[in-house]
Amino acid sequence: MTFVSLLKSSAGRITRVAAGTALGFGLTLSLLTAPGQALAQTAAPQAVLPAQGNGPALWVIRDADSTIYLFGTVHVLRPDTAWQTDRVDAALDSASRLILEVANPDDQAAAMPLIQQYGISPQTPLSTLLTADELAALDTAARTMGMTAAQLDPLRPWLAALTLSVAPMTRAGYDPRSGVDLLLKARMEAAGKPVDGFETLDEQIRLLAGFPETGQLDFLRSTLDDFEDATTELGRLVSAWADGDVAAINAVGVEPMRDASALMYQSLLVDRNVNWAGQIQTLLDGSGTVFIAVGAAHLAGEDSVQVQLAQRGVTVERVPN
Incomplete structure (x- = not known):
């Protein structure tokens, strides 16, 4: 089953969470910022409200001389999302190093050349790929971001879809600057501790850009079809994550992808999970305490x-509540 099938069979669920949530792409923090708005590169750590329930799940791996914490994140949140817990604070404070999906999710300067290379295709504009009705829908959606379909025309379908995905989230109060990754990164940098990544922006962008064009187009069409209620699944996911309900995260963010597209599931989740597990095993050969934060x-x-x-x-x- 193809990327096309994924987006149609799952009723747009992947579109609703593609902007940095269930799929866990840290790059969306740099890609999906509103036009003319830059993410602060040196922002001070923001205060996070105490969790009202159990709080997000935290896991730990230990051997004789190593401690590694695993923490699932949501890359875009409302600023008032309550998720702070003493156990996460203690684990982060004890760590000498933070590892994210990418070390520089807020580095737009690094992302821009990659977007130009993999996300822009003026020789095949969207206006040659979409119907008149689809172009009208594209223009309507783009205008909610202060843009037009003509401005999006040179984008490849995958980038246009991700760019549009952020608009309804922004209207609903979600903000990449309140995403967990940036807050953890700012906190560790303020403490003078290094931040590393399992992947690079280049690797993540090339993975998205590598899907067949037909699948990318249906990604865009699904984004347009579900534009007005695109935050429904994201709200469910955030609620599950904030309460540490891993089974619900699986049901909302993982199973729909697995059931709808073996290719998407293997490429975006399984292959990356296998790669990261190998890197974690290598970390265990060393010593010290590391805090790892990746998409939930x-x-x-x-x-x-x-x-x-x-x-x-x-x-x-799993670390007890």
Whole structure:
């Protein structure tokens, strides 16, 4: 089953969470900022409201001389989302290093050349790929961001879809600057601690840009079809994440992708989870305490990072509430 099938069969669920939530793409923090608005590169850590329930889930891996924490994130949140817990604070404070999906999710200067290379295709504009009705819908959606269909015309379909995905989220109060990754990054940098990444912006962008054009087009069409209620699944996901309900994260963000597209599931989740598990196993050969924060979908389901580690003989334990 193709990327096309994923977007149609799952009723747009992937579109609703593609902007940096269930799929866990840290790059969206730099890509999906409103026009003319730059993310602060040196923002001071923001205060986070205490969690009202259990708080997000946290896992730990230990050996004789290493401690590694695993924490699932949501890359775009409302500023008033309550998720702070003492156990996460203690784990982060004890760590000498933070590892995110990408070390520089807020680095627009690094992202722009990659977008030019992989996301812009003036020789095949969207106006040659979409119907008149679809172009009208594109223009309507673009105008909610202060843009027009003509301004989006040179974009490849995958980038146009992701760009449009942020608009309804912004209207609903979601903000990449309130995303967990940027807050953790700012906090560690303020403490003078290094921040690294499992992947690079180049790797993430090339992965998205590498999907067939027909699939990218249906990604865009699905985004337009679900534009007005695009935050429904995101709200469910955030609620599940903030309460540490990993089963619900799996049901909302992982199973629809697995059931609808083996290709998408394998490429965006499984392959990356396997890669990260290998990197974590290498970290265990060293010593010290590391805090790892990746998209919440990577830590849920039958192919999660924890499952990949278990298959390597590495024990992962959930930290009690």
